[in-house]
Amino acid sequence: MKLLLNERELTLSLPERTTLGSALLTAQEQINEDEVIATIHVDGEPLTAQLLSEWKNRPIGDFCETRIEALKRQTLAGRGLRLLAQALAQSNADRQQISEYLCQGRAAEAMNLLPEYLGIWQGAQQTLASAARLLQLDLDRLEIFDAEQPDQIRMFPDCVAELTGQLGQVKFALEAGDLVLLSDLLDYEFAPLTERWQNLLEQLADRFESPN
Numbered sequence: 001m002k003l004l005l006n007e008r009e010l011t012l013s014l015p016e017r018t019t020l021g022s023a024l025l026t027a028q029e030q031i032n033e034d035e036v037i038a039t040i041h042v043d044g045e046p047l048t049a050q051l052l053s054e055w056k057n058r059p060i061g062d063f064c065e066t067r068i069e070a071l072k073r074q075t076l077a078g079r080g081l082r083l084l085a086q087a088l089a090q091s092n093a094d095r096q097q098i099s100e101y102l103c104q105g106r107a108a109e110a111m112n113l114l115p116e117y118l119g120i121w122q123g124a125q126q127t128l129a130s131a132a133r134l135l136q137l138d139l140d141r142l143e144i145f146d147a148e149q150p151d152q153i154r155m156f157p158d159c160v161a162e163l164t165g166q167l168g169q170v171k172f173a174l175e176a177g178d179l180v181l182l183s184d185l186l187d188y189e190f191a192p193l194t195e196r197w198q199n200l201l202e203q204l205a206d207r208f209e210s211p212n
Contacts, residue, residue, distance in 0.1 A: 001060040003027055004067045014060060021056030035070040036134070038079075042066050058176045065163050077131040078209035083129050085201040088194050095194070102183040110179075121167060124197060125160065128204070135208065144200050159200055165199055168195060 001020075005027060014023055020042070026098045028037065040047040042055065045063050055063075071079070096116045101110035132139045142156035166189050173182040 001063045002065040004065070005030055006068070006070055016059060016061040018056050019062055020062050020066070022062065023060050023066070024068075027066075031070045036074055036076055037068060038071045038076050039069045040066065047210075071078070074136050074208045074210075077134050078205040080127055080131060081201045081205040083210070084124055085198045085205070087120055088124065088198050088201070091117055092191070092194055095190055099183050099186045102179050102186075105122060107179055118167070118170065121163065124201075125163070128201075131204070131208065142204070146196075156200075159196070163193065163197070166190065 001014075001023070003012060003014075003023060008028060010030060011025055012023075014026065018026075024040070031037065042051070043066075045051070047066075065118055092174075094113055098110045098113050098117060101107070101113070102162040128139065131137075139156050142155045144156055144159060166185065167187070169185055170182065173179070175183060
């Protein structure tokens with residue numbers, strides 16, 4: 001099996017009976033200390049956790065080529081945050097559609113879209129926590145410039161508290177069956193909240209990717 005790391009073929013003397021899992025561990029030793037594996041493709045197919053579980057004990061002779069992409073920790077964290085910022089921007093269409101359905105009395109259709117929309121926000125917090133662990137950062141000490149008032153600085157925990165509070169209001173509206181409140185929250189709270197979090201994520205991505 002041909003093994004490539006960042007498009008460079010590794011010259012490793014691996015017996016044919018070597019398992020795919022062992023080969024990947026050996027390849028990982030070739031990665032710089034400030035890098036982590038971002039993606040792995042085996043014979044052109046992305047290696048998911050499920051496939052790794054199924055294939056890790058198979059001999060490398062069963063495969064033709066494995067390509068590994070390793071990125072600097074800062075680059076990987078920045079990439080993840082920018083993708084999340086894009087997802088938030090795209091979620092605006094869903095937010096508006098949910099609100100329109102609620103105003104039209106089409107609650108069932110609104111509820112079908114709502115879980116995925118809220119999942120993006122839950123994913124935002126998880127992605128930031130993962131990035132912080134990757135870079136060993138203390139998020140409680142991060143400062144964020146306010147996009148609406150550039151001369152103002154907000155602490156990251158305050159931004160999280162604001163989001164948590166609004167998600168709590170959504171939960172309250174759902175439990176109370178108050179669809180008017182839910183629609184108002186989506187229109188008047190989550191619209192500006194989306195812009196602030198897009199700015200927050202882009203700021204953090206810039207900092208993580210900065211060589212300084």
